[in-house]
Amino acid sequence: MKYTMARSALVLVVTGGVLAGVAPAANAAQRLGPFGYGRIKLGMSEAKARATGLIVRKTINAPTTCAAYDLKTKRYDGNRAGLFISKRQGVVTISGPPAARTPQGIGRGSTPAQLKAAYPRLKQSAMYGTFATVPGNPKASYIFHVSKNMVLGVTLILTKQDCLK
Template structure:
C-alpha cells in the first residue's frame, strides 16, 4: 500500500542424512572339543574356503532413509510462509497481534506511533520495496493491515501484484469494487478472505492489473 493513500501514515533446502552401514566382524565357531591354547602349529588347518566366507556375510544391506541419490528425485519444496499473504497474516505476523508480539516475529521495522487511540501505530515489513509493505496497528483490534511488499508475495489462491482482473474474479468471485470508484474494473475493491471470516483482501486495480494488495481486518479503523 502506498503511504500516500493511508490516512494514518505519512524469504530450505532439505537436509539429507547419510547413514553409514557397517558390519561387525565375528569369530567363526569350530566344532569339537576345545584343547589347551598352544603356539601356532605348522600343521594348522587351512583357512575356510572363500565361498564359505561369502556365505557368512549379511545377505542384505541395512535399510537407509531415501535420498535424492537413491530415488533420483529432489525433495519437495513448499513456498515459504513468509511469501504468502493470508488467510491469517504474513508468516508469523498475524492480524490481531499486539505491537510487542508483532515486533517479536522479526518481520517488521521499529514502530512509529501517532495519537493515543485508534489507528496509532505504523511500520513496514523488512522485505518491503519502496513504500510498499505497510503494517498498521489499532488499539482496538491489534494488527489490522498487512500490505504485500512485492509481487513475489501471493495469496493462497495465487493472486499477487500484477495479476489480471480476470484472475482476481476467478479466485474471488465475491470481489466488490468500491462504489466511489464507479462501475469500471479499475479502482479499489475488496474480496472476502477464504479461511478467515474476519478479514478482507483490499486491492487496487489500475490498467486491468492489481497494483496494490493488502490483507486487512474487517474492523480496521485506519482509512476508508
C-alpha cells in the same frame, strides 16, 4: 477513482517489473492470508509483532489512530506503510510485498480475469476500491490494488478495524 488521505495511507504503489506468469498458489513464505503474512498475524499485539524482528516503526502524516510500520524487507516511501497496528485490535492491515500471493495465487502481475476467477464476489467501495472477503477468514478482506491490466498489490485487512475513520 477518488483518493482520500486515509485511503492513501493504505494504498500501496508497487513499482518494478511485471511478473511473466502467475503462480497457481503461494508458498508458505510468500503467502498473504488468510490470517497473516509469515509470522505477522492479524490481531497480533504490537509487542508480539515487534518481537518477530520483521517490522520497523515509521512515522507518517495521515489521519490514523494506529501505529504505522513497514516490513524490514519492504519499506515504503512517504506516507505509505506496510502495517497498521491498533492498540485495541493489534495488527489490522498487512500490505504484501511484491512477491506475496494469496492462497488462491493472486498477487502482483495477476490479470483482472485471474482476479475475478479467484474471487468471483469482488466488491467495490470508495474507501478500499476493489476488495473481497478472505476465504477461510470472514473477519478479513483482501484489498486489491488494480490497474486496467494487472494487480499491482494486495493488502490483508481486518474488515472491522479502528485505524481509519
